[in-house]
Amino acid sequence: SQKIEQNSEALNIQEGKTATLTCNYTNYSPAYLQWYRQDPGRGPVFLLLIRENEKEKRKERLKVTFDTTLKQSLFHITASQPADSATYLCALAHGATNKLIFGTGTLLAVQP
Amino acid sequence: DGGITQSPKYLFRKEGQNVTLSCEQNLNHDAMYWYRQDPGQGLRLIYYSQIVNDFQKGDIAEGYSVSREKKESFPLTVTSAQKNPTAFYLCASSISPEKLFFGSGTQLSVL
Numbered sequence: 001s002q003k004i005e006q007n008s009e010a011l012n013i014q015e016g017k018t019a020t021l022t023c024n025y026t027n028y029s030p031a032y033l034q035w036y037r038q039d040p041g042r043g044p045v046f047l048l049l050i051r052e053n054e055k056e057k058r059k060e061r062l063k064v065t066f067d068t069t070l071k072q073s074l075f076h077i078t079a080s081q082p083a084d085s086a087t088y089l090c091a092l093a094h095g096a097t098n099k100l101i102f103g104t105g106t107l108l109a110v111q112p
Numbered sequence: 113d114g115g116i117t118q119s120p121k122y123l124f125r126k127e128g129q130n131v132t133l134s135c136e137q138n139l140n141h142d143a144m145y146w147y148r149q150d151p152g153q154g155l156r157l158i159y160y161s162q163i164v165n166d167f168q169k170g171d172i173a174e175g176y177s178v179s180r181e182k183k184e185s186f187p188l189t190v191t192s193a194q195k196n197p198t199a200f201y202l203c204a205s206s207i208s209p210e211k212l213f214f215g216s217g218t219q220l221s222v223l
Binding site for chain 2: 004008032034036041042043044045046049089091093098099100101102103104105
């Protein structure tokens with residue numbers, strides 16, 4: 001069956017370190033993959049999109065990689081700050097319809 | 113100040129009652145979406161609309177209804193047929209599926 005998985009356990013890291021979040025999928029062939037940030041009680045906010053033919057995309061302190069062989073995307077936040085604490089969602093666009101499938105999200109907590 | 117507005121922030125439903133969640137956008141986006149978010153689950157698509165006066169069912173449309181009479185508005189009605197309505201409801205709009213803009217959500221609870 002089709003599945004998209006993010007680490008359900010919270011990720012706790014120290015301020016200044018690099019946070020790495022994982023998004024794995026099975027039985028999909030996504031045209032692209034997106035990452036969103038969601039704060040408690042708020043709607044998700046779009047961060048980055050990476051296409052199937054791209055290996056890496058960067059935006060300021062954010063970096064996303066996309067490995068279609070491993071069926072995995074990694075989301076990195078360098079020089080992390082307490083303000084980066086939030087839940088991060090990955091979403092992949094499935095097939096010809098570009099229907100978005102969302103993962104459950106990973107809670108990131110950056111300790112000062 | 114462009115954006116997407118959901119109201120109310122909190123809503124309570126009594127047994128057998130229909131309730132309507134409002135979603136308004138001034139981004140001039142053609143497409144609008146309704147998602148449901150439950151703890152420990154990914155966002156699930158309820159309904160979406162790509163143009164005025166047209167909408168399609170998503171993955172979990174049973175017990176819900178929508179209308180799209182204006183480009184700016186996409187209200188969601190949670191009917192009494194939805195037996196487990198407690199959830200966080202998110203409305204979104206987009207020019208393309210490559211970037212969704214979400215509202216701040218409505219938390220619906222059952223009394």
